[in-house]
Amino acid sequence: MRIGPRTRALGRGPRGILARCAVLALLTAVGACRVALAPPGAPTTWPVESAGRWQWQWQLSGVLDPTVDADVFLLDPVATTAAETAELRSRDRRLVCLVHVGSVAPADPDASRFPTAVRGAPAPRPQSRWLDVRQWDALRPVLADRFRLCRGKGFGAVALADADGYARRSGFPLGFDDQLLFNRRLAELARSLDLSPGLVNAVPQVAALAPDFDFAVNEECVRLGLCAKLLPFVEAGKPVFHVEYTGATTDFCVTTVGYGFSSIRKERRLDAWRIPCPTAHATG
Structure with a gap:
C-alpha cells in the first residue's frame, strides 16, 4: 500500500x-x-455483552416487512422464502425459525410422516395434536428435517415451540423427565445441524434447561406473573425475547427491561405491527 x-x-x-x-x-x-453477523452455514451467536439489548420482531402472518427496526426476526420457516431470508441477512438481521416440536397439524407439509401412534389429544394450534415425545426414534427424523429446512433457508437459530406437552392434557402419560430428555435431545440435534437452539415458553423447565439452550422466547410472563422464572437465562448472559399481547408498554416495559429482557407488544395474530420496549442499553 x-x-x-x-x-x-x-x-x-x-x-x-x-x-x-x-x-x-x-x-x-x-x-x-x-456485532458481527454469523456467516451462512453457522449457528447464530448471542454475545453476552449484547444480552438485553436486542430489538426483535415476531411475525407469522401478513406480508413480511423486512424494514422493521429489529436485530432479530422470529419467523415461520415454511412461509418464509429463501429470498426473504437473504434480504434480511443483507440487512444484518439474525434469523430464528419457529418449529413446533411437540405437535403436528394437518397443514404441516410433513404431517403424513408422523405415525398415528404418536398423535395424542388436541394441541393449541388449529386441528393439531400433541406428540408422544417418548417416541424419539419415530420423531427424530421428521424433526431433523424440519430443522434442515430452517438451515437451508438461511436461518441460524431455531425456537422450539410446544415443548411442554407433559404439562398439558396430551393424551399420553408424559412426565417432567420425559419432556426434559426430549427437549435436551432437540437442543443437541439443533446444534448438530449448525442451529442455535432456543426454548419457547416451557417456563417450569427453564431452570433445568437454561444450560442447554442459547436463548428463550416467552409469551405473557407479565400477565401470568412468571417473569422471575426466566432469570436463569439472564443470569447466564443469554437473551430472553419476551412479548405481551395486552397492556401498555409504559406499564410492563419497566418490569421486563429491568429483568434484562428484550420486550415487545404484539397482537396475537403476529403480523408486522409491534411496539418495542426500550432496551437496557437505551435506558442506560
Whole structure:
C-alpha cells in the first residue's frame, strides 16, 4: 500500500501521534458498536455483552416487512422464502425459525410422516395434536428435517415451540423427565445441524434447561406473573425475547427491561405491527 504525504505527516511529532490515536479510537468505537453477523452455514451467536439489548420482531402472518427496526426476526420457516431470508441477512438481521416440536397439524407439509401412534389429544394450534415425545426414534427424523429446512433457508437459530406437552392434557402419560430428555435431545440435534437452539415458553423447565439452550422466547410472563422464572437465562448472559399481547408498554416495559429482557407488544395474530420496549442499553 502506498502512503501519501498527508498520511506520512500524521506520524510526525506530538500532533501526529494525537491524530493517529484519535483515528484509532474512532475506528475501535465503530467496530465495538457492531456485532458481527454469523456467516451462512453457522449457528447464530448471542454475545453476552449484547444480552438485553436486542430489538426483535415476531411475525407469522401478513406480508413480511423486512424494514422493521429489529436485530432479530422470529419467523415461520415454511412461509418464509429463501429470498426473504437473504434480504434480511443483507440487512444484518439474525434469523430464528419457529418449529413446533411437540405437535403436528394437518397443514404441516410433513404431517403424513408422523405415525398415528404418536398423535395424542388436541394441541393449541388449529386441528393439531400433541406428540408422544417418548417416541424419539419415530420423531427424530421428521424433526431433523424440519430443522434442515430452517438451515437451508438461511436461518441460524431455531425456537422450539410446544415443548411442554407433559404439562398439558396430551393424551399420553408424559412426565417432567420425559419432556426434559426430549427437549435436551432437540437442543443437541439443533446444534448438530449448525442451529442455535432456543426454548419457547416451557417456563417450569427453564431452570433445568437454561444450560442447554442459547436463548428463550416467552409469551405473557407479565400477565401470568412468571417473569422471575426466566432469570436463569439472564443470569447466564443469554437473551430472553419476551412479548405481551395486552397492556401498555409504559406499564410492563419497566418490569421486563429491568429483568434484562428484550420486550415487545404484539397482537396475537403476529403480523408486522409491534411496539418495542426500550432496551437496557437505551435506558442506560
